[in-house]
Amino acid sequence: MSVDDVLREVLQRIVPSAEERERVARVVDKVLRALERASREEGVDVIAEVEGSFAKDTWLAGDVDIDVFLLFSPATPLDELRRQGLLVARRAAEVLGAEWEERYASHPYLTLKVEGYSVDVVPAYRVSSPLEILSPVDRTPFHTMYVRSRFEERPSLKDEVRLLKRFAKGVGVYGAEIRVEGFSGYLLELLVLHYGSFKSTIAAAANWRPYRTFIDLERHYKDRREALKKFQDPLVVVDPVDPRRNVASPVSLESMCKFIAASRAFLRAPSTSFFYPPESAERPLDELLRSRAVVAIKTTIPRLPEDVLWGQVKRAIRALSNGLERAGFTVYSSHAWASGDVLILLFELESLTLPPLEKHYGPPVYSDHDVRFITKYLRGGAVAGPYIEGDRWVVIRRRKLRGVEQALAKLISTYNVGEHITECLRRGYEVYVGPRVAEASADPEYRTQLTRWLERKYPWLSS
Amino acid sequence: MSVDDVLREVLQRIVPSAEERERVARVVDKVLRALERASREEGVDVIAEVEGSFAKDTWLAGDVDIDVFLLFSPATPLDELRRQGLLVARRAAEVLGAEWEERYASHPYLTLKVEGYSVDVVPAYRVSSPLEILSPVDRTPFHTMYVRSRFEERPSLKDEVRLLKRFAKGVGVYGAEIRVEGFSGYLLELLVLHYGSFKSTIAAAANWRPYRTFIDLERHYKDRREALKKFQDPLVVVDPVDPRRNVASPVSLESMCKFIAASRAFLRAPSTSFFYPPESAERPLDELLRSRAVVAIKTTIPRLPEDVLWGQVKRAIRALSNGLERAGFTVYSSHAWASGDVLILLFELESLTLPPLEKHYGPPVYSDHDVRFITKYLRGGAVAGPYIEGDRWVVIRRRKLRGVEQALAKLISTYNVGEHITECLRRGYEVYVGPRVAEASADPEYRTQLTRWLERKYPWLSS
Numbered sequence: 001m002s003v004d005d006v007l008r009e010v011l012q013r014i015v016p017s018a019e020e021r022e023r024v025a026r027v028v029d030k031v032l033r034a035l036e037r038a039s040r041e042e043g044v045d046v047i048a049e050v051e052g053s054f055a056k057d058t059w060l061a062g063d064v065d066i067d068v069f070l071l072f073s074p075a076t077p078l079d080e081l082r083r084q085g086l087l088v089a090r091r092a093a094e095v096l097g098a099e100w101e102e103r104y105a106s107h108p109y110l111t112l113k114v115e116g117y118s119v120d121v122v123p124a125y126r127v128s129s130p131l132e133i134l135s136p137v138d139r140t141p142f143h144t145m146y147v148r149s150r151f152e153e154r155p156s157l158k159d160e161v162r163l164l165k166r167f168a169k170g171v172g173v174y175g176a177e178i179r180v181e182g183f184s185g186y187l188l189e190l191l192v193l194h195y196g197s198f199k200s201t202i203a204a205a206a207n208w209r210p211y212r213t214f215i216d217l218e219r220h221y222k223d224r225r226e227a228l229k230k231f232q233d234p235l236v237v238v239d240p241v242d243p244r245r246n247v248a249s250p251v252s253l254e255s256m257c258k259f260i261a262a263s264r265a266f267l268r269a270p271s272t273s274f275f276y277p278p279e280s281a282e283r284p285l286d287e288l289l290r291s292r293a294v295v296a297i298k299t300t301i302p303r304l305p306e307d308v309l310w311g312q313v314k315r316a317i318r319a320l321s322n323g324l325e326r327a328g329f330t331v332y333s334s335h336a337w338a339s340g341d342v343l344i345l346l347f348e349l350e351s352l353t354l355p356p357l358e359k360h361y362g363p364p365v366y367s368d369h370d371v372r373f374i375t376k377y378l379r380g381g382a383v384a385g386p387y388i389e390g391d392r393w394v395v396i397r398r399r400k401l402r403g404v405e406q407a408l409a410k411l412i413s414t415y416n417v418g419e420h421i422t423e424c425l426r427r428g429y430e431v432y433v434g435p436r437v438a439e440a441s442a443d444p445e446y447r448t449q450l451t452r453w454l455e456r457k458y459p460w461l462s463s
Numbered sequence: 464m465s466v467d468d469v470l471r472e473v474l475q476r477i478v479p480s481a482e483e484r485e486r487v488a489r490v491v492d493k494v495l496r497a498l499e500r501a502s503r504e505e506g507v508d509v510i511a512e513v514e515g516s517f518a519k520d521t522w523l524a525g526d527v528d529i530d531v532f533l534l535f536s537p538a539t540p541l542d543e544l545r546r547q548g549l550l551v552a553r554r555a556a557e558v559l560g561a562e563w564e565e566r567y568a569s570h571p572y573l574t575l576k577v578e579g580y581s582v583d584v585v586p587a588y589r590v591s592s593p594l595e596i597l598s599p600v601d602r603t604p605f606h607t608m609y610v611r612s613r614f615e616e617r618p619s620l621k622d623e624v625r626l627l628k629r630f631a632k633g634v635g636v637y638g639a640e641i642r643v644e645g646f647s648g649y650l651l652e653l654l655v656l657h658y659g660s661f662k663s664t665i666a667a668a669a670n671w672r673p674y675r676t677f678i679d680l681e682r683h684y685k686d687r688r689e690a691l692k693k694f695q696d697p698l699v700v701v702d703p704v705d706p707r708r709n710v711a712s713p714v715s716l717e718s719m720c721k722f723i724a725a726s727r728a729f730l731r732a733p734s735t736s737f738f739y740p741p742e743s744a745e746r747p748l749d750e751l752l753r754s755r756a757v758v759a760i761k762t763t764i765p766r767l768p769e770d771v772l773w774g775q776v777k778r779a780i781r782a783l784s785n786g787l788e789r790a791g792f793t794v795y796s797s798h799a800w801a802s803g804d805v806l807i808l809l810f811e812l813e814s815l816t817l818p819p820l821e822k823h824y825g826p827p828v829y830s831d832h833d834v835r836f837i838t839k840y841l842r843g844g845a846v847a848g849p850y851i852e853g854d855r856w857v858v859i860r861r862r863k864l865r866g867v868e869q870a871l872a873k874l875i876s877t878y879n880v881g882e883h884i885t886e887c888l889r890r891g892y893e894v895y896v897g898p899r900v901a902e903a904s905a906d907p908e909y910r911t912q913l914t915r916w917l918e919r920k921y922p923w924l925s926s
Contacts, residue, residue: 207829208829209829210829210854253853253854254851254852254853254854257827257828257829257851257853257854257855258828258851260828260829261828261833261851261856264828264829264833265837268834291819291820291846292820292846292847292859293818293820330822332820332822332859333822333847333852333859348859350818350820350821350822351818355756355813355814356754357754357755357756357795357813358813359793359795359796359813364720365720365721365723365724365727366670366671366672366673366720366723366727370724370727371731374728374924378924378925383754383755384755384796384917384918384919384920385919385920386920386921386924387919387920387921388717388720388721388724389717389796390716390717390720391673391716391717391720392720393724396755396795396796396811396919454847455847456847456848456850456859457847457848457849457850458849458850461837461841461849462841
C-alpha cells in the first residue's frame with residue numbers, strides 16, 4: 001500500500017461528516033447558552049469561550065472532547081475564580097440536566113456529560129497577553145487564536161493535523177499527561193504548521209535527534225544553540241505565543257524516540273496499522289509468565305487527579321526499581337496498571353531469587369567508621385574478609401534476603417517511594433510472584449495490558 | 464603488648480649481628496675483587512660499586528640482597544654496555560665459582576649465588592647528575608649517596624628503616640615490582656627520613672589520604688597543589704635527587720590503602736603479627752570452594768621477566784573480568800598464581816550460571832543500524848520486543864551462554880587479553896569450576912595461596 005493510499009483510507013475515517021459536525025456544534029451551542037444563563041443567574045461576570053480541537057476544527061470523527069473556558073477578569077482573586085467557576089459550571093449542568101464530575105489540573109474544573117459528549121468546563125483568567133498569565137490554562141485561548149489564524153491561510157492543514165493526531169494515538173504517544181509524557185494536540189498542530197503537512201512532518205521526524213531538534217515558528221530565538229541551552233529537553237518547540245515555554249517539554253525521551261521510530265517504520269512500510277493498531281494474536285498469559293521473572297505489588301489508592309497519581313506512580317516505580325537494584329536484583333522493565341482504587345506495580349527482573357553470597361562494601365580504609373565495620377565482620381558473618389579493594393573495606397557475606405518477596409517487604413517498610421504511595425503501601429499490599437501475577441486483578445483489561453507489556457511488541461512494527 | 468615492647472622484640476630479630484655483618488661484608492668484598500679482576504682481564508673500563516640496602520646499612524638480618532653496579536662511562540654505546548656488562552659479570556661468576564642466572568629489568572643483569580647470598584650485578588652509566596641519566600638504573604647510585612649522607616647525621620634512623628621494611632613485608636606491600644605494586648626500600652627510607660622514626664611514620668600513614676598525600680624532602684615544589692597536579696598518583700613522594708620523579712609512583716591505590724589500614728590497626732592494637740604474620744588455622748579448601756562460585760583457567764606460559772609476566776597477568780585478569788561482566792556475570796574478586804611455566808587465573812563470581820533470559824540493547828532509534836536489529840528480532844529470537852527504552856531498541860532474549868565455562872571459552876577465542884597470554888591461551892588451557900578448582904595444580908603452594916585468597920583475612924587484623 002502506498003503512503004497516499006493509506007492516508008486516503010485514514011482520512012475517510014477521521015474527517016468528521018457534515019452530520020457529525022452539526023451534531024457537535026449543537027451541543028457546544030447548548031452548553032454555551034447554559035453557561036451564559038448560569039452566570040447570569042449566579043451573578044458572575046464571566047465569558048464562556050470554546051477552545052481546543054473543536055474551536056480549531058482539528059478534532060477526529062467519533063473522538064471529540066469539548067473544552068469550554070470560563071474567562072474571568074484578572075482582578076478576580078484566585079479562590080473566587082475557583083468558587084465562582086465551579087458554581088457556574090454546576091449550575092449549567094443542572095440547566096442541561098447533565099451528569100458532572102469535578103476534576104483537578106492546576107485548579108478544579110468540571111467535566112459534563114452532554115448527549116454522550118464529554119465537555120470540560122475550565123475556569124481561567126482573560127489576560128491581555130500570554131506573558132501576563134496568572135495560571136497555566138490562561139495560555140490556551142492564545143493557542144486557539146494563534147492556530148486558528150494560521151489555519152485561515154491554509155485550511156487544508158486541518159486534515160493534516162487530523163492525520164498526525166491519529167498517528168500519534170495509534171503509536172501510543174498522544175497526550176501531554178504524565179502517564180503518557182507524549183505529544184499534546186497543540187504540539188502536533190505546531191509541527192504541521194512548521195513542516196507543512198503530515199508527510200513532511202513524518203519525514204522530518206524520521207531524522208530527529210533527541211536534544212538536538214529545535215523548532216521556533218516565530219523565530220523568538222537567535223539560533224538553535226541559544227534555545228537548546230535554555231530548554232534542556234529532548235524535543236524543543238518554542239511556543240509561538242510565549243517564548244519562555246517549550247511546548248514539547250512534557251515529551252519524554254522515550255516518547256520522542258517512539259515517534260521517531262514509528263516515523264521511520266512508516267516511511268519504510270506504510271500501513272494503516274500505525275493509525276489503527278490491530279489486535280494481535282496474544283500468547284497465553286500463563287505461558288508468558290512462566291518463562292519470565294515477574295513480580296507484582298498490588299495496593300489500594302485513594303482517588304487523585306490523573307497527573308498527581310501518575311507522577312506518584314512513576315516516582316514509586318523508580319524508587320522501588322532503585323531499591324531492588326541496590327538489593328542485588330536486575331530490573332529489566334517496569335509497568336503500572338491503575339483502575340478505580342486499585343494500583344498494581346509490575347517489575348520484570350533478571351531473576352526472582354539471588355545467589356547465596358553477596359559482596360558488601362564497607363567504608364574507605366581512612367574513614368573513622370572502619371573500626372565498626374572491621375569489628376563487626378571479624379566477630380562473624382563474613383565468608384571472606386574483611387579485605388581491602390581499592391580504597392575500601394569489603395566482605396563477602398551471606399545474603400540476608402534472597403527472594404524478591406522479602407526484598408520488597410523490606411523496601412516497602414523502610415523506603416520512601418513518594419508521599420502518597422508510601423502511605424498506601426504501609427496500609428497494606430499484596431505481592432504476586434511468577435505465574436500468580438495474573439491473579440493480581442480479575443479485570444480483563446489488566447490481563448490484556450499485562451500480556452501486552454510482557455510481549456512488548458509494537459503492532460506497527462513489521463520486518 | 465605496648466608499641467615499644469613490640470618494636471624491641473622485632474629489632475632483636477632484624478638488626479644484623481656483628482658476625483652476620485662481617486660474613487656479608489666478606490662476600491661483598493670478594494665479589495668486588497672478582498669483578499675488578501674480571502674487568503681487567505676482559506679489558507673493560509668499569510667501576511664496581513655496592514648499592515642498595517647493604518650500602519645503606521638498612522638490610523634485615525637473614526634477609527639481604529646484595530646489589531653491585533658496574534658503572535660505565537656515558538660514552539659507552541648501550542649495546543656495548545650490555546655486552547661488556549654481562550661479559551664481566553659472567554667472568555666474575557667463573558672466578559668465584561658461583562652459579563648465575565641472567566635476568567632482565569630495563570636491561571639484562573646477572574644474579575650470582577655466592578656462599579648462599581644472592582648478588583645482583585647490574586650494568587649502569589656513571590653520569591654526573593641524576594638529571595642526565597641514560598637508563599632508569601643510573602639513578603640508583605645517587606639514591607645510595609643521598610640516603611647515606613642523610614644517615615650520617617642520624618645513624619639511628621637505619622634501625623627505624625629496618626622496622627618499617629619488616630612492617631611493609633609483614634603486611635604484604637613491600638616491593639615496587641608489578642606483582643606487588645608496593646613500597647620500594649628507597650621509598651621506605653625516604654618516609655623514615657621525612658617523618659623521623661618508624662612510629663611517627665605509622666602515625667602519619669594512619670591519616671594518609673590517597674591522592675592527597677605529598678612528601679617533598681628537598682622542597683623541589685612550591686606547594687602540594689603544584690606537585691599533586693603533576694603526579695596523579697595515590698601517594699606522591701618526590702625523589703630528592705630528581706624532582707621529575709615520584710618515588711611512590713609504583714604504589715597502587717590498594718597497596719597504599721593496605722599500608723594505611725595496617726598502620727591504623729597497629730596503633731589500635733600493636734603486635735608482632737604485623738611484622739611476622741602467623742600461620743592461621745585454615746579452613747578446608749574443599750569446604751571453601753563448595754560455598755563459593757570460583758573458576759580457574761590454567762595455561763602454560765613461557766619464561767618472561769617478572770615485571771613483564773605480571774604486567775601481562777594483570778592485563779589478562781582485567782580483560783577477562785570485563786568480558787565476564789559484559790557477558791552478564793558479576794566478578795567479586797580475581798587472583799593469579801604462577802610457578803615455573805604454569806599460570807592459573809582465578810575468578811570468584813556471584814554465580815557460575817546465569818539466568819535463562821537477558822536484556823539486550825540494540826542501536827538508538829535514530830541509528831541507521833535500526834533496520835538490521837529490528838528485522839533480526841522480528842524474525843525470531845526475541846522473548847519480548849523489539850521495544851524502545853530511552854532512545855534505544857531493546858529485546859529480551861534467551862541467553863546463548865549461561866555457564867561460565869562456555870562464556871570463558873568464547874572470550875578466550877575472541878578477546879585480546881594481552882599479547883603473550885592471548886597466545887598462551889589460544890595454544891591451550893583448561894577450565895576448572897567449583898570444587899575442581901583445587902585440582903588445577905598439585906603444588907602445595909598453590910593450595911595454600913588459593914585458600915588464603917578465598918579466606919581473604921589479614922593475619923594482622925584483630926577485632
